[in-house]
Amino acid sequence: MTEPQELVEKLLTELPGWLPAQRWFAGKDRPVGSVRPLRTTVLLEEPRLLHVVVEVEQADRVEAYQLLVTDRDESYEATGDGELTGHLLDLMAQGREIDGLSFEHEPDAELTDGLRGRPITSEQSNTSIIFGSQYILKLFRKLSYGPNPDLVLHRALRGVGCEHIAQPLGSITGELNGEQVTIGMLQQFLPDAVDGWAMATTSVRDLMADSEALHADQAGGDFAAEANRLGQAVATVHADLERALGQQDADDDDIAATVRAMGSRLDRVAEMVPALGPFVPALREAFDKALDGRSTIVVQNIHGDLHLGQVLRTVNGWLLIDFEGEPAAPAAERAALKSPLRDVAGMLRSFDYAAHQMLVGQDEDPLLTERALEWARRNRAAFCEGYADAAAEAVGDPRRHGELLRAFELDKAVYEVAYEYANRPEWLTVPLSSIARITGEGA
């Protein structure tokens, strides 16, 4: 049994080597300079469970990360210990405050305590723990100062009775350097849920494997009805966010600023990825058109990083999860009001990805390519129709804002080009061929 202080000190000596090996660590691109403890909270004496926040300095960047630490395991990592993580749930159920860390449940939520936790294995930037088959706790690994958009938007949506989210049930918050930070969010867990990517790629697989010359609308695994319902769910969430938190009309300056941001992203990426070069003029033209041919647009709180992996199919319909915005974007940008069309554009790009994912790394096959395009066209259209059916009047049918939607979609594709270039060069063809197609089709 080690004293807390001793444990933290031992930990600190190992962290510079340990952190970069963690999947959730956001600073893998540069060496870890120094690691300083910011705060340590003893959550349990026996067995030992500590909540530790450390500040990691990497060249010009300083970030705070949270750790859940035990001496029961050589790795110090406590998130895999079902008994210890179960204690976090108990603290929220009891509404406890320990040394400035508040464990709360939502005002009208009653939590069952005494459940063991188990971590889910598929996560990227955070760590999530499931309790029984009822709850899921997301621990935000990299801590941001100020209100956490995920928690804020979930609470707002719950407040207006939105049915297309996993209901928020509790939270862990604290203070760091005099500012509020959100440590974790507890939500209803849906054991029957399947993510939209798995649903969509099941349908694509069915179409691709068909030996007869079937079209996407004839295949048994057709996804259009699901895409339509998904469109309705997204539109409903947008309308609920607007109802809960309001909206604004974007003025000319806002739109000009948005288009400028698209242009500068394009400049940066084109410099990095030569293959994008030939498309730069057409892209720039498309962005400019969004500026010219625009109708009034509204801006509001949106999901911010919507794609098929951020939606869940349950027996009661589609849900949206993870309202954190683009994980790499700075907090201020993430919290800014955006056009709902950005989310629509994100989903449209995702349909394109789902359609083409089986072709990546394969020899060119004109028949399969045609099927992929057909699947994408059919489901993108079905999504937009569903969206239009349930959309608030100010937004309406997303295809009404053709130029702007196209610009958002292209901007997203440019972002994808940068991402794929850096991480998965094989996949670069997916956004590049989409850019070629969208800009080639003209207005």
Add this chain to the structure above:
Amino acid sequence: MQEDSRPDAALGLEGVPHTGEAITADGLLVEPQAEDFQHAKQAPKNPDWFKGAVFYEVLVRAFTDSNGDGTGDLRGLASRLDYLEWLGIDCLWLPPFYASPLRDGGYDISDFRAVLPEFGNIEDFVYLLDEAHRRGIRVITDLVLNHTSDAHPWFQQSRMDPDGPYGDYYVWSDDDSRYADARIIFVDTETSNWTYDPVRGQFYWHRFFSHQPDLNFENNDVQEAMLDTLRFWLDLGIDGFRLDAVPYLFEEEGTNCENLPRTHDFLKRCRKVVDDEYPGRILLAEANQWPSDVVEYFGDPEVGGDECHMAFHFPLMPRIFMAVRRESRFPISEILAQTPEIPTGTQWGIFLRNHDELTLEMVTDEERDYMYTEYAKDPRMKANIGIRRRLAPLLENDRNQQELFTAMLLSLPGSPVLYYGDEIGMGDNIWLGDRDAVRTPMQWTPDRNAGFSSCDPGRIYLPVIMDPIHGYQALNVEAQLNNASSLLNWTRRMIEVRKQHHALAEGTFIDLGGSNPSVLAYKRRWTRPDGHEDIVLCVNNLSRFPQPVELDLSEHRGTTPVELTGGVHFPQVGELPYLLTLPGHGFYWFQLATVGDDGESR
């Protein structure tokens, strides 16, 4: 009264006891009584027998012809009971074998107390019942409460003598405007629920065909007459009834005339007769409605149900087909999530196919279009609001899919109802009219008429299936009995396994979900009377491609799944999600070994 206008004239029942063979001075029709016949011995007592029973729907006409007239009959069916006992069948469901003009497959009953002469007579039925009971097999039959044939002597009396004792037996009206909110069920053939009768000069109400007038249940004499009909067959020894078309018994202006409270009141009366006078016999409701409406037919949950003991779960069946074709478990998971709890003394009946078309009333328009595109590629495959095909051809004769479907039928909540011939993968003949496509003779042997009848092949009631894939020369019971890996032997084995695990009969159903949409996994959990738990885990791959699945079995940490058909022990359940891989359209049944009082697993 002229000889040819007697109400029983059209029935062809001369020489056997029948309704209307004489008329009393008050104008009442003389009807046969149960005391006139011998009664069958009862099957062993077990009030809950239906909760775990495997049912087998068999058309008397289609099973075996004992007298060489080209039509199956009751004695023929009795001669096949050894086969049905071997297969593991607990209860036969016989669609109507009553006297009938046969304009609706016998559902147009012209005498509730006489057997259709070509099937035999009451004595033959009692013989069948007796032989079945000796083998531990029960028998239920269809009873159509809602309507009769227009040839029934009751209707003949009603139309000719509006003021006589039968004048008010049917729903008569001077015009055809009442109950306008009731839908027309047989949209292919009927344009109205009213038809004008020139004899009486009034319109009569009919929810089905115009030759099937609805009985008037507002008339207490009709209620009593139908209760006496139940008693007649129960006295002979029958084990219960499938009550046909129950939602439509009563009519009420301003409603859709379905599921009305007074309909439920009458069913409660029927149930009371069964409980008081014939305990252990059952009522099974045919109510093609949404599960939330169908549960009403079980009656009051406070007393464990006081209407029907069983009801068919109609919406489940098309969704099983939809789920497999879409390679997505959601169509099945959704409908089961929407299915309410049922009273303790009741059970669902579930099926893949039956003598009717694959019914698509209980799906949305969008889903119906989908089913037509997928499973009825030829317009002739469609009938009314459904698809007239057998299981094997619906599944393109794919053995793996037939096994997967049967495995789900035997493990989803409810008592399974097999349709005759599906155990050998029989085919259909879509060129036959109406719903006859799926009513062809049972294929017993490669001999003449498939061993069904010794008659001249030209005389047979419907041609045997002769196509190169499902033809009787290759596809028959005899050939499959001799082949250890046949579908028949496989089906028998699965029925046997099902019966060894009562969790599959009465266990609660727990959908396990999971991240792979193509895998449907569920637990059936049953607490035995000694307090031990019997938990069966079923995992079904709805996709034609191999699939992995990670299941959350954390509740069963430390237990060892044992595969049920071979007894193979799988790796112990640990802290992590349990990983299984399944071949295309594969499935597993596991017992999750129970932990005894001594803490021993296994």
